Amino acid sequence: MSSANVRVPAKINLCLGVGPVRDDGYHPLATVYQAVDLHDEVRAAVRDDDRITVTVHTDLDARSEIAVVPEDDDNLAVKAARLLRERTGVSAGADLAIRKVIPVAGGMAGGSADAAAALVACNDAWGTGLSRAELEELAAQLGSDVPFLLHGGNAIGGGRGETVSPVLARGSYHWVFAMADHGLSTKAVFAEFDRINAGSQVPDPVVPDALLSALRAGDAVALGQALSNDLTEAALSLRPELADTLAIGIEAGALGAILSGSGPTALFLASDEQNSLDIAFALTSASGCADVVQSRGPVAGARLI
Numbered sequence: 001m002s003s004a005n006v007r008v009p010a011k012i013n014l015c016l017g018v019g020p021v022r023d024d025g026y027h028p029l030a031t032v033y034q035a036v037d038l039h040d041e042v043r044a045a046v047r048d049d050d051r052i053t054v055t056v057h058t059d060l061d062a063r064s065e066i067a068v069v070p071e072d073d074d075n076l077a078v079k080a081a082r083l084l085r086e087r088t089g090v091s092a093g094a095d096l097a098i099r100k101v102i103p104v105a106g107g108m109a110g111g112s113a114d115a116a117a118a119l120v121a122c123n124d125a126w127g128t129g130l131s132r133a134e135l136e137e138l139a140a141q142l143g144s145d146v147p148f149l150l151h152g153g154n155a156i157g158g159g160r161g162e163t164v165s166p167v168l169a170r171g172s173y174h175w176v177f178a179m180a181d182h183g184l185s186t187k188a189v190f191a192e193f194d195r196i197n198a199g200s201q202v203p204d205p206v207v208p209d210a211l212l213s214a215l216r217a218g219d220a221v222a223l224g225q226a227l228s229n230d231l232t233e234a235a236l237s238l239r240p241e242l243a244d245t246l247a248i249g250i251e252a253g254a255l256g257a258i259l260s261g262s263g264p265t266a267l268f269l270a271s272d273e274q275n276s277l278d279i280a281f282a283l284t285s286a287s288g289c290a291d292v293v294q295s296r297g298p299v300a301g302a303r304l305i
C-alpha cells in the first residue's frame with residue numbers, strides 16, 4: 001500500500017497586529033510569520049476501504065499521552081484529508097499517524113501544522129497531484145495558519161492570517177521557547193481581546209516598518225526590539241504568570257520576548273548559541289513552565305521526507 005511521510009514546522013509570529021472583529025467573528029491580522037525548527041511528522045498510508053483514521057503519538061514527558069482518535073471530525077488533519085478527497089473525488093481512505101512535538105494549544109499552530117502536513121502527505125499517497133497553489137486554497141479553508149505552514153520561511157500574513165505573501169528577509173535566528181504546562185484556547189484569547197476592547201475603536205492592524213527593516217537587514221538586535229503582539233494583554237489577562245516568564249528571559253539577556261500567537265508559549269530571541277543557553281537555563285525555574293526548547297528559524301514549510 002502506498003504511503004507518504006511529511007515533516008512540518010511550527011510557526012511563530014514576529015509581530016501580530018489584530019484589528020476589530022469582523023462580521024464572521026474573525027479578526028483581521030497583519031503579521032509576519034516565521035517557520036521554526038520544531039517539527040511534527042505526519043504519515044499517510046492508503047487504506048483499501050474509505051475510512052480516514054488518525055493516531056497521535058508524543059514522547060514529551062510533560063505532555064506524554066498517546067491519543068488514538070479514529071475518524072474524529074474534530075482533528076484538523078482528518079478534516080484536511082476529507083477536504084482533499086472531496087476536492088479530487090478520490091475514493092480511497094487513509095491512516096494518518098501524527099508524531100507530535102509542537103505543543104498542543106501553544107500558540108505555535110500545532111493543529112494547523114498537522115493539517116498542512118496531512119494535505120501534502122495524502123496528496124502524495126493518493127496520487128491526487130494537486131499543485132502547491134491548489135493545496136494552499138484548501139489550506140485556507142481549514143484554518144487561518146494552515147497556508148503559511150505549507151509555505152514556511154518568513155512571510156507576511158493578512159486577511160484572517162490565511163493570505164500569505166513574501167517578505168524580504170535575511171539571517172537565521174536563535175529562539176528559545178518556554179512551553180507552558182497547559183494550553184490556551186486561541187478562541188478564548190481572541191474573545192478576551194474583544195472584551196478588553198469593547199467600546200473602544202480598534203485601529204486596522206499594520207506590520208511595523210521597524211520589523212520589516214530589521215528583517216531586511218538581518219539585524220537580530222533591531223528585530224528583538226521590534227517584536228510585538230497585540231494579543232499580549234488578552235493572554236496575560238487569562239494567564240497573568242506569563243508576565244514573569246517574559247521578564248525572566250529579558251533578565252537573562254534576551255534581545256526580545258513576546259508571547260507566541262495567542263500564547264501561552266513565550267518566545268525569546270537570543271543573540272547567539274551561548275545567550276540562547278543562558279536564557280534556556282534561566283527559564284527552567286519559571287513557574288508554570290513545563291519545557292524549554294532552543295530552536296532556529298526560518299526553516300522550510302511542510303515537505304515530503
Ligand code: C5P
Pocket residue numbers: 025026027028029142143144145159160161186187190
Ligand atoms: O482559523 P482558526 O480555526 O485557526 O481560528 C481559531 C479561532 O481563533 C477562531 O474560531 C476565532 O475565534 C479565532 N480567530 C480570530 N481571528 C483570526 C484567527 C482566529 O478571531 N484572525
